[in-house]
Amino acid sequence: MREALQKAGYEEPQLQNFGSSHDIMVRMPPTEGETGGQVLGSKVVTIINEATNQNAAVKRIEFVGPSVGADLAQTGAMALLVALISILVYVGFRFEWRLAAGVVIALAHDVIITLGILSLFHIEIDLTIVASLMSVIGYSLNDSIVVSDRIRETSAKSVAGRLTKSLTCR
Numbered sequence: 001m002r003e004a005l006q007k008a009g010y011e012e013p014q015l016q017n018f019g020s021s022h023d024i025m026v027r028m029p030p031t032e033g034e035t036g037g038q039v040l041g042s043k044v045v046t047i048i049n050e051a052t053n054q055n056a057a058v059k060r061i062e063f064v065g066p067s068v069g070a071d072l073a074q075t076g077a078m079a080l081l082v083a084l085i086s087i088l089v090y091v092g093f094r095f096e097w098r099l100a101a102g103v104v105i106a107l108a109h110d111v112i113i114t115l116g117i118l119s120l121f122h123i124e125i126d127l128t129i130v131a132s133l134m135s136v137i138g139y140s141l142n143d144s145i146v147v148s149d150r151i152r153e154t155s156a157k158s159v160a161g162r163l164t165k166s167l168t169c170r
């Protein structure tokens with residue numbers, strides 16, 4: 001099937017089983033001149049039917065055009081930005097503002113490194129990836145809060161110890 005799609009001019013088709021061994025999901029990058037999913041879906045079904053001599057049926061067609069992709073990227077970036085600002089406010093209120101800045105910089109660092117790795121391997125960013133990035137932020141935030149709490153406890157003990165020592169030495 002992959003070869004038949006490539007011969008028809010569709011570059012890099014990805015075929016993946018889902019559900020049963022008879023159900024196949026076909027994913028392809030956008031092609032020039034294709035503006036809708038229905039036309040593309042019928043062409044792909046025709047090519048697959050000719051290649052396999054079977055009667056393939058379409059269960060679902062999803063088409064993400066350039067404008068939808070740009071909107072998805074903008075919305076995902078906005079969600080990440082709002083999450084980081086909310087975390088800055090929370091950690092600043094709960095601990096100290098200087099710790100909050102460090103926490104947000106560390107979280108942004110984790111997201112940037114993850115995006116760099118995704119870019120290095122040419123992995124397409126979709127809603128699943130955005131949700132995964134939010135999970136990375138969540139796990140990193142948990143670690144950062146534990147560390148910030150430990151810093152607050154240690155500095156409080158240190159200040160109390162120095163104050164007691166200075167009062168008793170006089």
